[in-house]
Amino acid sequence: MKTSVKIRLATAAADIFLLSVGTVTAAIVSASGTLPQESYSDAVDVLCIMVLCFLLSIVVVEIVSMFEISDSTVHTVFIASSIFGYCITSKDFAGLIVHKGGTINAEVFDCLNFVFFILVTLSIIFFWDYTYKIPFTKKIWAALGAGSAACAALYCGLSPAGLKEVGFFVYLGVCAATLAGCYVHLYKNGKADLVFYVTEALFCTVCGSAAVNFLCSENIIAFPPSGFTSFYTLIVIFLFAMTYVAFVIRTDREALKASEYKLKYERVRTEALRGQIKPHFIFNSLAAIQSLYYKSTQAGDRATNLFSRHLRANVEAGTTDLIPFEKELDNVQVYVDLENMRFDNKFNVIFDIDPTDFEIPVLSLQPYIENAMRYSKVNEKPDGYIKISSRMDGKDIVLEVSDNGVGFDDSAIKPTSCGIRNSRERFEMLMGVVPEIRSAPGEGTVITILIPADKRSRDEDNNS
Numbered sequence: 001m002k003t004s005v006k007i008r009l010a011t012a013a014a015d016i017f018l019l020s021v022g023t024v025t026a027a028i029v030s031a032s033g034t035l036p037q038e039s040y041s042d043a044v045d046v047l048c049i050m051v052l053c054f055l056l057s058i059v060v061v062e063i064v065s066m067f068e069i070s071d072s073t074v075h076t077v078f079i080a081s082s083i084f085g086y087c088i089t090s091k092d093f094a095g096l097i098v099h100k101g102g103t104i105n106a107e108v109f110d111c112l113n114f115v116f117f118i119l120v121t122l123s124i125i126f127f128w129d130y131t132y133k134i135p136f137t138k139k140i141w142a143a144l145g146a147g148s149a150a151c152a153a154l155y156c157g158l159s160p161a162g163l164k165e166v167g168f169f170v171y172l173g174v175c176a177a178t179l180a181g182c183y184v185h186l187y188k189n190g191k192a193d194l195v196f197y198v199t200e201a202l203f204c205t206v207c208g209s210a211a212v213n214f215l216c217s218e219n220i221i222a223f224p225p226s227g228f229t230s231f232y233t234l235i236v237i238f239l240f241a242m243t244y245v246a247f248v249i250r251t252d253r254e255a256l257k258a259s260e261y262k263l264k265y266e267r268v269r270t271e272a273l274r275g276q277i278k279p280h281f282i283f284n285s286l287a288a289i290q291s292l293y294y295k296s297t298q299a300g301d302r303a304t305n306l307f308s309r310h311l312r313a314n315v316e317a318g319t320t321d322l323i324p325f326e327k328e329l330d331n332v333q334v335y336v337d338l339e340n341m342r343f344d345n346k347f348n349v350i351f352d353i354d355p356t357d358f359e360i361p362v363l364s365l366q367p368y369i370e371n372a373m374r375y376s377k378v379n380e381k382p383d384g385y386i387k388i389s390s391r392m393d394g395k396d397i398v399l400e401v402s403d404n405g406v407g408f409d410d411s412a413i414k415p416t417s418c419g420i421r422n423s424r425e426r427f428e429m430l431m432g433v434v435p436e437i438r439s440a441p442g443e444g445t446v447i448t449i450l451i452p453a454d455k456r457s458r459d460e461d462n463n464s
Contacts (some may be wrong), residue, residue, distance in 0.1 A: 078123040084114035090229040202239040288341040322359040345379040352389035361426040367419030374403025395453035
């Protein structure tokens with residue numbers, strides 16, 4: 001059995017256990033009759049006070065941590081505060097007030113408890129959306145908010161008529177549907193981790209607590225729920241503490257990955273700078289420029305200008321990550337013109353460009369052009385060419401570098417070229433795309449780079 005399946009089964013079993021253990025315990029305590037009613041009530045009061053102290057301390061720690069330590073976020077503070085509100089409006093807390101000589105409005109307490117139950121579940125869903133980037137659009141959030149408000153209105157409005165179960169069970173259905181949607185998204189994309197398992201158990205535990213309390217208050221279950229909420233809340237406190245620990249561990253791991261990514265990128269950038277300006281290319285270009293000056297001062301000046309533009313582009317590469325595609329095409333044209341100065345058989349480079357409103361890593365196309373010039377032998381064919389093209393594919397952009405040269409067996413591709421390997425890594429790190437190389441002997445080579453719509457520019461990527 002696959003590990004992921006085992007984890008799902010274990011999680012489901014844990015959920016069922018947590019949802020049932022409180023019910024069974026409450027039933028045993030109620031049926032045993034071993035404790036006098038007054039002593040039992042006093043014990044429940046002590047448990048309720050202890051739980052409230054725990055929750056209050058958790059809320060305070062969360063708020064302080066959010067502002068001072070940054071291990072918490074507004075999302076975890078929202079969860080902790082909602083659980084605290086759910087507890088102080090519970091039947092146990094209401095019983096504590098009555099036992100101490102106070103008076104309460106049972107209907108108001110009951111409605112407030114349901115509202116806080118909704119807030120607890122919404123806060124957990126909000127946490128999932130923030131942590132795992134679940135694609136909840138504004139319309140989905142609006143529908144979820146409107147549905148929750150409608151269920152709260154039904155529960156409170158129909159409470160005097162004894163029909164509040166309509167709002168309650170409709171909202172349980174909303175919770176079940178939302179949890180199922182999150183399950184599908186996280187498991188489909190391989191994002192489910194310890195944080196999700198713990199918060200999902202917390203979500204189900206709160207739903208189970210609310211359901212059993214409701215069934216008890218409506219006399220659908222015979223035993224009284226006194227002490228039940230506090231017992232369940234102890235489980236909730238444990239799960240929330242686990243959530244906090246797991247979230248901190250996850251945050252630390254992401255920070256470590258970011259640090260490793262930065263180091264890797266600095267290495268790739270350094271390699272790119274070393275690889276672009278090759279000594280033999282400089283010597284060959286200078287020799288060609290010198291030769292052109294003997295023939296024509298005007299041709300020598302043009303070659304010198306091209307060479308200076310090429311050097312300037314390489315210097316800019318040290319401070320720039322992504323540049324407009326049009327500027328990269330200009331860099332490529334400069335490189336091709338410099339190379340063509342040295343050959344009697346010129347390279348025919350074709351530009352078949354449609355969209356240009358996107359960015360790519362600086363000097364990322366030159367390694368593919370250089371490779372084609374070195375190995376494809378297209379300048380030895382009457383109809384030989386190297387082509388750079390861009391076209392739309394729906395909302396995505398397809399960028400290609402192709403030639404009709406000698407080709408090679410692409411099943412034996414090895415990224416031996418430092419320039420090509422470096423370009424590939426920068427495309428992957430900066431844009432999340434991987435160039436695909438296809439070739440066949442006698443048929444030429446095609447390098448395809450598919451740029452998704454949300455990666456067309458640095459600004460769009462950062463805002464997505």
